[in-house]
Amino acid sequence: MAVTYMDLVEVDLGKLEAAVSDWKNIVDKLKTAAENARKGMKAKSDKARWAGVNATVTREFVDKTTKEISDLHIEANSIYQVLNDAHTELVSLQKQVRAARAEAQKWGIRVDDYGDGTVHCVYPHDRSTGDDHTQEQVEARQELEGRINRILSHASEIDASVARALRKSHGSDPNNAGHSSYESLDEAQVERAAELAKLGIKMTDEQFTELNSILKWNAKDADFSTAFYTSLGGPEETLEFYGRMSLDGTQGNDKERLALTRQLQRSMGTALATATDAGNEPHLSARWGEEFRKLGNKSIELYPGAGNAPYGYQILGGLLRYGNYDARFINPIAEHVVQLHHKDPYFFMNNKPMTGGADLDWGFNPSGKNGAGYDPLTSVLEGLGHSPEAAKKFFTDEPTVYKEDGTVDKNASLGYDYFDELNKKDFVWPPDSLVHPGSDGAKHVRDMGPDALGHALEAAVTGSAWDADPPKLHRDETTQDIMARVIERYNVTVADGPHDNMKDSLARMGAAYIDDLNYSIKDFGGSGDELGRDRIFAHSSDGSTRTSFGEQAARNFMMLVAADEDGYKTLSSAQQVFAASGLASLEENRDAGISFANNAAKVNGILDESRAHQIREDFKDDETARNLEMEKQGEWRKTLMSGGVAAVAAGGTALLLGPAAGVVAATAVPVLVESGGETVNTVYGNHTLQYLEDHEYKNDPEALAAVQGLESVGERGAWTPASNYADAIGMTQAEKDRLNREIEGSYRDGKDAISDAEKVSS
Structure with a gap:
């Protein structure tokens, strides 16, 4: 059941805080009891010379009792950890929603609680003004409504995750303690996300919605994101999961499934950026980037026996389009992709499906923005467009040469830099689309790459993601130098x-x-x-x-x-x-x-x-x-x-x-x-x-x-x-x-x- 606006505004979280404190006391007492049982009666039982019935019944009873006390401690600690994390997050969300309510009152906006976890913000009827509102007032109302609904969605996810974790911690047998154990709410959410991900395309829409909700609100949490990607198995398993989900979600005319797949793309991309950022703790090892490069131009068999198995970079590109990536992860991939393109501009596009009557949006970019997802060059440029520091380094750092298998070629030199290469007038932009050549839809299939290049350059010279809302300018000597190169290149006819x-x-x-x-x-x-x-x-x-x-x-x-x-x-x-x-x-x-x-x-x-x-x-x-x-x-x-x-x-x-x-x-x-x-x-x-x-x-x-x-x-x-x-x-x-x-x-x-x-x- 969703958390409502009035629930979150009015709930006394002090009671939850008191419950957290009580559970902490219980944990401490059970820890002492478990230690006493283990060092006391269990130790004495193990040393005793039992004979007859005592050798089985009494010894077994002591062992079982000791284990049950230990299990009670584990269960109590799990409940405490989950409730403690939930209290911390809900306190923050309550402060945010109350601040939003205060803003609404200042603007004279009424917040209507629908009772289903959503609200509608309105200006009360005012005859004196004819209900006319300035653009600023309209935007304020829209922003508040969106903000409150996001807060409620996040609170509902926490509520659902806590309830699920408590059920699993307690189990279904009231006479048997000790079941699932969690050290944090994150851990419980990772477990559930992994369970759902294993279902793959067999997920119902309800299960898919649940997975998306967990991912959406935890994608920027390094603990969660790192553990989630680890649960998938590794780089190849990650590509297999996302590849199947993406193709399934973009096939046919199921608009609800497509919307769910688009949300998965955004959240998984953001989570991958979080998990691969070496500045976060914890984070995935550098091996993930190395493996992704090795898989970049290798076929990934998503369905046994199916033709046109996609290359790793084609699948990975769908994820790279979202998230602010660490240069240490995305730049080697971007460099490798550009170098592969330089050798053969159509290498990846020659691997797109022979569509016949297939959907034109079928592919690895469910968003539908700038390509179907078969050209990883457009994808990595979009990724750089959301990764300002990485974009800055990409256009200014000395290039590293990569072999076709994605490993570094220490004895080679590139002979060109990426700014000049991508801004060449005769640069060949791949047609990342399934439209038939010569059709009306084919007129603009090469427009998407230049658009993505513009986004990457924009991030590099402004220091902000091209579509950040709101962004903040971060200029320095390096960004200024890149801007000078842009003006030098584009002050022509x-x-x-x-x-x-x-x-x-x-x-x-x-x-x-x-x-x-x-x-x-x-x-x-x-x-x-x-x-x-x-x-x-x-x-x-x-x-x-x-x-x-x-x-x-x-x-x-x-x-x-x-x-x-x-x-x-x-x-x-x-x-x-x-x-x-x-x-x-x-x-x-x-x-x-x-x-x-x-x-x-x-x-x-x-x-x-x-x-x-x-x-x-x-x-x-x-x-x-x-x-x-x-x-x-x-x-x-x-x-x-x-x-x-x-x-x-x-x-x-x-x-x-x-x-x-x-x-x-x-x-x-x-x-x-x-x-x-x-x-x-x-x-x-x-x-x-x-x-x-x-x-x-x-x-x-x-x-x-x-x-x-x-x-x-x-x-x-x-x-x-x-x-x-x-x-x-x-x-x-x-x-x-x-x-x-x-x-x-x-x-x-x-x-x-x-x-x-x-x-x-x-």
């Missing part, structure tokens, strides 16, 4: 530019480095800057990692990215907040502030003209459609500047657009940047400002709020932050007019930089 599926990642990467892009546009090459560029950008980035990508390279990169609608929105929103906040940090230095404002206006001009040029190219034969797209661009800029901002509760930290980054036009995405105890709201959809704030970049609430005041677009968008800055530093009207003319000129300089001769073209 469209013909040699990024695959369309990479552009959303490149836009988020550009937004994360919007400070350095501005710094680069101010690139004077060491002359003509009497103020000193570093002085103007004194609060932008850490001086040790501040980087100029070069004015032309930065401009061309922004041209490529901002030509795309979502890329333009992502970079523009980042630019507006950066400009407003940057000016706030320079209120004590008028000359530097004016120089900063002009440079920011130039960047605005570059972004606007890049998008405008692409619109003209896309709709050069349809003036009506072209005008409509231009109008959409202007309307979006108005929304960005004039109140498309949801009010955000104080006390948060910077938020970044998650998987939907780039769609800031459609929804107001709040970011919190704290300054002097105050909180700033804006629609900026990236984490850069939090990073800058962490490095003493001064964010001013009033200056940031200035981005909401725009009434028109174009050069006025560039002027608004400067206008507020002019007011803040007390400029006269004549000085404001002069600054306005300068800003307009700088904005047009940015637009003019995208001249006909320089425009990115195909």
Whole structure:
């Protein structure tokens, strides 16, 4: 029976704590009794010279009594350990659900308890407002409902696991103590998970749901995850189990079974990342990684006699797509996969099933995201996209050469690095799909690999999983160097530019480095800057990692990215907040502030003209459609500047657009940047400002709020932050007019930089 909202909110866990204490006392007393029985009557019985009936009946009675006391101690200790762990976890969950209830009350949200372990959050009917709610209020309600339901789901799993463990500890015979014994709740959960896993595809949906629940709430627990994978047997047995479950779950049209299999993929992937992290205790031995590499291009017979037995990497890839992996585990696998691909780009895809009438989603990636799961290259890149530290090392560390069997070839050199290899214009991306060549569905089968590459690069340069929610930027010299390589590679013509599926990642990467892009546009090459560029950008980035990508390279990169609608929105929103906040940090230095404002206006001009040029190219034969797209661009800029901002509760930290980054036009995405105890709201959809704030970049609430005041677009968008800055530093009207003319000129300089001769073209 599920734990309800009111159960968890109101239950007196002090009673459970008292029970835990009582059981601890019982354990201690039984331990003493067991020791006394063993050292006392049992020892005397063993030494005694029994004869007649006593030689059998009395001796047997003493032995049995001693064992029963020992069994009682074992059973009591098992009950104590399980209840103690449950109490600790439930106390934490109760604190979380009560905090959520307090938040709901603050927002005026009612939490309706359905009584089945789920809740529904609603705003009570209010005639005075017509029940209209801001985007922020809607998002707050949705977030609270999801959070509370997750807490209740976790509590229900603990409750079910404890009940099951207590039944097994006690057994079914009231006159016979000592049955299953556990040293922790984890141990009991591993035992049950292993029992269910042994059923494999014979699991009922109810049993499958139970296994998923155990895995979901324990996947990040090293004790549980390490023991669970050990219970499967080893790397090959792990592949056999997941391979069969994946193929079974993706076959046919059973939507419920498919959903269960998708959850298994996520949880098993997260658990594998936890169990193979050498920084965790306990963890699986390095042998697991070595064995996975040996099995990588070996056939794994999932069903005796079946054709097209999958290779180990094809199955393993489904798990690698989820979890933050230790570089020591995933990088050797990723390197081996890339090297196998380099030798034969179709090695793995030649092993996909001859489908006939098979389901197109049949394979080892039940999620259905970026491939069916027969191409491990896409899989490991997705894995790196969720493993920032590993991704950073993958693109920068000296490559290790692997033999085909996955062992290290100490005498060989690779001759290429992975960044250059994967970003080659003519790189052959495998078609990870079961669609028939030449069919309509085959048009985009090679799009998934570049998308995964974008995710891996994004994790490497931001230090955060590409779809983390919310992520936090972790920049250092290494991430900066990788970003410099990205800009060096993608400041070219469209013909040699990024695959369309990479552009959303490149836009988020550009937004994360919007400070350095501005710094680069101010690139004077060491002359003509009497103020000193570093002085103007004194609060932008850490001086040790501040980087100029070069004015032309930065401009061309922004041209490529901002030509795309979502890329333009992502970079523009980042630019507006950066400009407003940057000016706030320079209120004590008028000359530097004016120089900063002009440079920011130039960047605005570059972004606007890049998008405008692409619109003209896309709709050069349809003036009506072209005008409509231009109008959409202007309307979006108005929304960005004039109140498309949801009010955000104080006390948060910077938020970044998650998987939907780039769609800031459609929804107001709040970011919190704290300054002097105050909180700033804006629609900026990236984490850069939090990073800058962490490095003493001064964010001013009033200056940031200035981005909401725009009434028109174009050069006025560039002027608004400067206008507020002019007011803040007390400029006269004549000085404001002069600054306005300068800003307009700088904005047009940015637009003019995208001249006909320089425009990115195909």
